[in-house]
Structures are given as structure tokens and as C-alpha cells.
Amino acid sequence: MPNNQFKRGELYSFITGKASTAIARRLQKKFNTAGLNITIEQWSLLYHLWKQEGISQQELCNATFRDKPSITRLVDNLEKLNLVKRVASESDRRINLIYLTKQAQKLQEDTMALAEETLNEALETVPADKVDICKEVLQIVYDNLK
Amino acid sequence: MPNNQFKRGELYSFITGKASTAIARRLQKKFNTAGLNITIEQWSLLYHLWKQEGISQQELCNATFRDKPSITRLVDNLEKLNLVKRVASESDRRINLIYLTKQAQKLQEDTMALAEETLNEALETVPADKVDICKEVLQIVYDNLK
DNA sequence: GGCATATAGTTGTTTGTGCAACTATTCAAA
DNA sequence: TTTGAATAGTTGCACAAACAACTATATGCC
Numbered sequence: 001m002p003n004n005q006f007k008r009g010e011l012y013s014f015i016t017g018k019a020s021t022a023i024a025r026r027l028q029k030k031f032n033t034a035g036l037n038i039t040i041e042q043w044s045l046l047y048h049l050w051k052q053e054g055i056s057q058q059e060l061c062n063a064t065f066r067d068k069p070s071i072t073r074l075v076d077n078l079e080k081l082n083l084v085k086r087v088a089s090e091s092d093r094r095i096n097l098i099y100l101t102k103q104a105q106k107l108q109e110d111t112m113a114l115a116e117e118t119l120n121e122a123l124e125t126v127p128a129d130k131v132d133i134c135k136e137v138l139q140i141v142y143d144n145l146k
Numbered sequence: 147m148p149n150n151q152f153k154r155g156e157l158y159s160f161i162t163g164k165a166s167t168a169i170a171r172r173l174q175k176k177f178n179t180a181g182l183n184i185t186i187e188q189w190s191l192l193y194h195l196w197k198q199e200g201i202s203q204q205e206l207c208n209a210t211f212r213d214k215p216s217i218t219r220l221v222d223n224l225e226k227l228n229l230v231k232r233v234a235s236e237s238d239r240r241i242n243l244i245y246l247t248k249q250a251q252k253l254q255e256d257t258m259a260l261a262e263e264t265l266n267e268a269l270e271t272v273p274a275d276k277v278d279i280c281k282e283v284l285q286i287v288y289d290n291l292k
Numbered sequence: 293g294g295c296a297t298a299t300a301g302t303t304g305t306t307t308g309t310g311c312a313a314c315t316a317t318t319c320a321a322a
Numbered sequence: 323t324t325t326g327a328a329t330a331g332t333t334g335c336a337c338a339a340a341c342a343a344c345t346a347t348a349t350g351c352c
Contacts, residue, residue: 058330065167071331093318095329119161218301222302
């Protein structure tokens, strides 16, 4: 049986991702207001580098679900902002390993706090068990299509 | 009590909208494969015009959650593709009313079928009641932040 | 009527994305 | 060991989004 349960207006929202657009826009405004001069997309790279730095651009592609040119340019811009640096790998000279600068390390705490705050605003009034189900569904959608 | 229920990796996915990105990308590929020469963003405008044409660009802004310059340029590109035309309003000469061409009317059936197909692929294996809860949560998130 | 203000839409600039085509390096098989 | 395929990254191009600054028209108040 096809899972054909979308009325017109709902189909639209699911495809265009209005909810995540709204979240990203709110977080971007918080960054701007706080005087943090980075974009959400740049932040999403830093996010993975805070977990583990010294990874390759290809690994950043996989982690952030972007193609290689997108990562090249995001790293370009992060380098211009003095937030990361490319270091050629010793063992494989095709590879750039990406490292954080001190300046980027300082950003972690503040930006993560604003991200948490944004999600709390987004999920205000939503019961925790429904949030769990929503996360689960979105993960399955991603796995089904990636 | 703050709704502070996000582990690190999950926070990331929620903010960046990996699921809706995956859906949009899959649908775009289906458009390309079918030889339909439009972008998802252009389709999202047509989507609202199929429901009701002759609306203003401002109404398209509200419907699609985009700003005015974005709509100006999407309408520009749709006009270049001969899919819509701007018609100056008789009663208020500031307003452009947007109408579909015959060519655009023909696109509706095919593209909507591909959209349904994409969502079915995305939601394969997801029980209907969980999909309902997910839709509900995303709607609340949007309402909380818009 | 005339002027301030609001509204609809456009243009310029920066940033990001996807695709295709390209270079450089590595790897593997003949 | 050489040569062809795979992999990592870059560049060019078209399209899209956000913000600010702009033009044109409409509205409301004196």
C-alpha cells in the first residue's frame, strides 16, 4: 500500500522544508544579533570540526550532505575569516586536513548555546515524545533517500 | 522546563534540515530525468499558482515563505521559461498579478505525480500515525518561529 | 490639494548549491 | 614499471536566498 497520505498543502511543506528553514533563519538572526559574523552553513562545518578536527574535505562532504565544490567554497570562506586552516596530509598529498583556529574554538560555546535556545523556542509546547517520533521519522526519510 | 532533548548529532540534523534537503534533491532529479526543465523553487511557485492564479507577488511571498527579491527573480526566471506572465493590476498599478501559461498548466499533472512518488519513497516503511505526528510537530515548529 | 507614510516590486551585493569539467595524486593490474 | 581507473580537490556556470537601498504607486491626514 502506498503511503499516500499527503493532502496538498502538507505535501508542499514537507518538500520545501518550511520548518527547518524557519529554524535556520531564526538561528542566523541570533548569530547576527550576537555579533557573530558567520553563516549557518559555515557554522554547520564548524559543528563537525568541533567534534573532530583534522578531517578531510571529503569527510566534511559526507558529514554535512554537501558536494565537494560546496565544501571547497565554505572552507575558502572560513579560511578568509581565519576560522580554519587547510593542512596538506603527509601520507596522501591529495588530501587537505582541516584544522580549527583558536578563534573558532572560542565560538563553540556561544553558538551552541544559541542553537539550543533556538530549538527550545521551536519546540516550545511540543511534548517530548512527539519530538522523539518526529526525529525518528526524519531520520528514516533521510536514510531512505540519501 | 526547557525542551532540551537534543543530543549533538540530532540537533544538527534538525537545524540543517537534512531530510527536506534529501527530499528536494530527489524530486529535482526526477524532474531532470523526466526532461522537465524547472527547479524545485520554481515548482514551488507554480504549486501555489495551480491552486490559485492571478495572485500578486506579495501573496506568493507569504505563501512560499520567501522575501520579495526572491520572488521577483523566481518570477523573472519563470517568465523566461514562458511558464508565467506578469499582468499589471487594473485597480492598483503597484501590483503584478501572476498568471500561468498553457505550458505551465500542462506541467501540473506530471510534476505532482513525481512529488507524490518522491514522498512515497521517503516515507516507505514509516507508519502512517508517525507521519501524522511528524507533520504536526513540523507545523508547530513553523508556527512558533515564523 | 499636498505631503508623509506605507506598500509592491526591483536591483546590487554577498553567500551558498548543484552540476560538469578539470588537475593532481594514488592505486592496482597487466 | 607503466598505464588506466579511482579519488581529492578546484573552477566555471546557472540558479537561489538574504539584506539593503532603491523606484513607483497608493493612502491617509492636515
